[in-house]
Amino acid sequence: QSVLTQPPSASGTPGQRVTISCSGASSNIGRNTVNWYQQLPGTAPRLLISNNYQRPSGVPDRFSGSKSGTSASLAISGLQSEDEADYYCAAWDDGLNGSYVFGTGTKVTVL
Amino acid sequence: QVQLEESGPGLVKPSETLSLTCSVSGGSISSYFWTWIRQPPGKGLEWIGYVYYTGSTKYKPSLKSRVTMLVDTSSNQFSLKLNSVTATDTAVYYCARAQGEGYFDAFDIWGRGTLVTVSS
Numbered sequence: 396q397s398v399l400t401q402p403p404s405a406s407g408t409p410g411q412r413v414t415i416s417c418s419g420a421s422s423n424i425g426r427n428t429v430n431w432y433q434q435l436p437g438t439a440p441r442l443l444i445s446n447n448y449q450r451p452s453g454v455p456d457r458f459s460g461s462k463s464g465t466s467a468s469l470a471i472s473g474l475q476s477e478d479e480a481d482y483y484c485a486a487w488d489d490g491l492n493g494s495y496v497f498g499t500g501t502k503v504t505v506l
Numbered sequence: 507q508v509q510l511e512e513s514g515p516g517l518v519k520p521s522e523t524l525s526l527t528c529s530v531s532g533g534s535i536s537s538y539f540w541t542w543i544r545q546p547p548g549k550g551l552e553w554i555g556y557v558y559y560t561g562s563t564k565y566k567p568s569l570k571s572r573v574t575m576l577v578d579t580s581s582n583q584f585s586l587k588l589n590s591v592t593a594t595d596t597a598v599y600y601c602a603r604a605q606g607e608g609y610f611d612a613f614d615i616w617g618r619g620t621l622v623t624v625s626s
Contacts, residue, residue, distance in 0.1 A: 397550065430612040432551070439600055439619050440543075440551065445612035483551055487610070492567050495541075495553040495610075 398423060399484055399498035406504040407474045415501045417467040417484035423496060427487040429467040431460055432497075434481040443482070444469065471503070479505045508533035510601050510617035518595075518624050524588040528601030528617060535559050535577065539604035540584045541613060542575065544597040552597075556610065557584050564610075591624045598622075 400418040407413040417429065431444035442451050444460035447467065457472045467486075471478055484498035514526035528540065542554040555565035557575040565573045569588070577584040588595060598619040605614035 432613070434551075439616040440613075441616070442605075442612050442614045445605070445614075451614060485551075485553075485612075493564065494566050495556075497543075497551040497553060500550040 397499045398488060398496050399486065401482075401484060401498040401501045403499070404502045404504065406506055407471075408506045409474055409476060411474050413471045413474055413503060415469045415471075415482055415484075415503070417469070417498050419465050419467070419486060420488075420490075421465055422490040423465075423486045423488040424462065424467055425465040426489060429460065429462050430485045431458075431467075431469045432483045432485065434483065435477075436480070440483065474505055476505045479503060508603065508615050510603065510615055512599060512601050512617045512620040514620060514622070516621060516623060518591055518622060519626050520592055520624055521590055524586070524591050524595060524599075524622055524624070526586045526599055526601075526620065526622070528584050528586075530582045530584075530603075535579055535582045535584065537607045539606070539610045540577065541602050541604060542586045543600045543602060543613070544595075545600070545619075546594075546597045554586065554588075554599075556604065593624050596622065596624045 428446045432440040433443045434440040447462040448460045459470045482501045488496045511529045518524045536559045539556045541556040574587040600619045601617045602613035603615040605611045
């Protein structure tokens with residue numbers, strides 16, 4: 396079972412802002428950076444946000460990340476139909492000999 | 507640009523060993539951490555472990571007793587072996603690169619994934 400908790404689903408109409416939360420603990424988000432991955436249907440995941448808020452080259456600026464304490468968030472501003480995908484947060488967890496952990500995943504639907 | 511491609515059997519019998527190779531093209535395997543992630547059908551992502559180009563490794567604790575990762579710098583490949591498999595090991599297996607040179611970081615390059623089914 397994942398140690399990073401995300402809502403199973405989120406939705407919005409085109410142009411709206413959608414926010415996805417990622418709840419962790421002091422051993423993971425509390426002391427390490429958070430990454431976000433986007434997985435379009437039938438494809439491999441893609442890095443969307445690294446180090447809490449940094450966007451890799453090619454990622455639209457409507458995607459933004461933030462972190463506070465033991466939680467993190469991904470915001471999608473100006474939602475587009477091509478943003479319909481699964482989103483996963485992830486971070487290193489220092490507990491139990493250390494491990495990289497993914498969130499439970501959030502399915503974003505564009506209505 | 508760097509590309510990754512997984513290869514290996516798509517079907518493995520219970521109790522046997524799953525073996526996959528990830529071929530790195532368009533760049534060197536040196537200076538980076540290389541990782542394996544899996545995704546059971548219809549479920550979320552699970553990190554399996556990483557291998558550094560020097561050969562040092564780190565595995566998910568719950569899989570550690572069954573996992574071996576190796577790197578072959580001469581052929582620009584790294585590999586995953588998972589022994590004593592059961593049906594719960596059925597998943598799409600991805601290889602990926604951690605983007606930091608010399609340190610473990612976010613996974614910026616992924617292979618397309620390969621489905622491995624454990625069944626007799």
